[in-house]
Amino acid sequence: MNESLFLGIDGGGTKCRARLRDAEGNFLGEGTGGPSNIRLDPDLVWNSILTACREAIAQAGLQEADFKRIHAGMGAAGAGQTSAVERLMSRPHPFASFSIDTDAHTAWLGAFGGGDGAILIVGTGSCGYGGVGGRRYYVGGWGYEISDEGSGAAIGREALRRAIWAYDGRMASSPLSDAILSEFGNNPEALVDWVGKARPSDYARYAPLVLQHALQRDPLGIRLIQDAAAGMAQIATRLLDLGAPAICLFGGLSEPLRPWLPPPLQQAVTQPKADALDGAILLGREASPRRPR
Structure with a gap:
């Protein structure tokens, strides 16, 4: 029972997920925890990580003592910020090894198994990432x-901007601009007050509304989704130009926007x-000590 185990952790702003596999890659268990963007308080993040991991090992029929044979890899929102990684890693952990990226x-490791290729993440935010010939590239x-x-936040931001244009008479109104303005009582001052407190997720809440109106041939909705797809295409083209096959x-938002991309x-x-999650497991495997054959 001393065989190494491998744990993948996916840490996001709203929840943390963990998946456990054995040395042969067999699935053993999964678990979830709370917010784990590593820019948050490190004690909160570790609590979320360990909650998810305990659930995964319990599902596998293992005990907390088994943590010491687990090689963990974590893909985390906020891990591009060196100071945030250092804060998190300043706390002790129970694993045999712990790697973070x-x-x-x-996501790229999982998608291409470490081989050449690129990913485009389009949700509340957006980011392009690729690995080609051993080199890593970020775009956006x-x-x-x-x-x-x-991204959803960018779509929402532009929808609100155009709604103000329609209110001013700088562009023709449409059912979409009318729907947005009605949420604020047709009062731009209420919209300005909202903007002062809004987070990216608040803007992104308008993306489904814009998509819905675009599919109903609303001219403003169509224009906004075409612009969003053009932004995606710019990121994707750069990744392909860098050599991603x-x-x-x-x-x-990746699948709803995909039909709007150039053929x-x-x-x-x-x-x-x-x-x-399997990409994070691969990260943990790469960092674990190799056994002599």
Whole structure:
């Protein structure tokens, strides 16, 4: 019972997921925990991680003492910030080894098994990431205020901007702009108050509304979704130009927006070999000591 075990952890802003496999890759268990963006308080993050891991090992019929033979890999939101990684790793952990990288990296590891390829994540935010010839590339993902093209937050931001244009008479109103303005009582001051407190997820809440109106041939909805797809296409094209042979799409908006991409880019899209949790397991395997044969 001293065989190594491998745990993959996917840490996001709202929840943490963990998956446990044995040395042969057999599935043993999964678990979930709370928020685990590592820019949060490290004690909170470790609590979320360990909650998910305890659930996974319990499902596998294992005990807490088995942590010491687990090699863990974590793909985490916020792991691109060195200071956040250092804060998290300043706390002790119970694992045989623990490796951390960005959630984009582990999604890519899962999608291509460490081989050449690129991923495009399109959800509340957006980010392109690729690995080609041993080199890693990030494209986009600098935050919705100045980047994150094609994301839910960017779509919502632009929808609200255009609604104000319609209110001012700078562009023709549409059912979509009317629907947005009605949420604020047709009062731009109420919208400005809302913007002062809004987070990216608040903006992203408008993306489904925009998609719905686009499919109903609302001219504003169509224009916004075309612009979002163009932003996605720009990121994807850059990744292909860097040498990626194919692209995998991730995130809640990737499939709804995929039909709006130019046909050549749609043809470059492929299905991932595995998900981000298995990518995190691969990260843990890569960092674990190799046994002599």
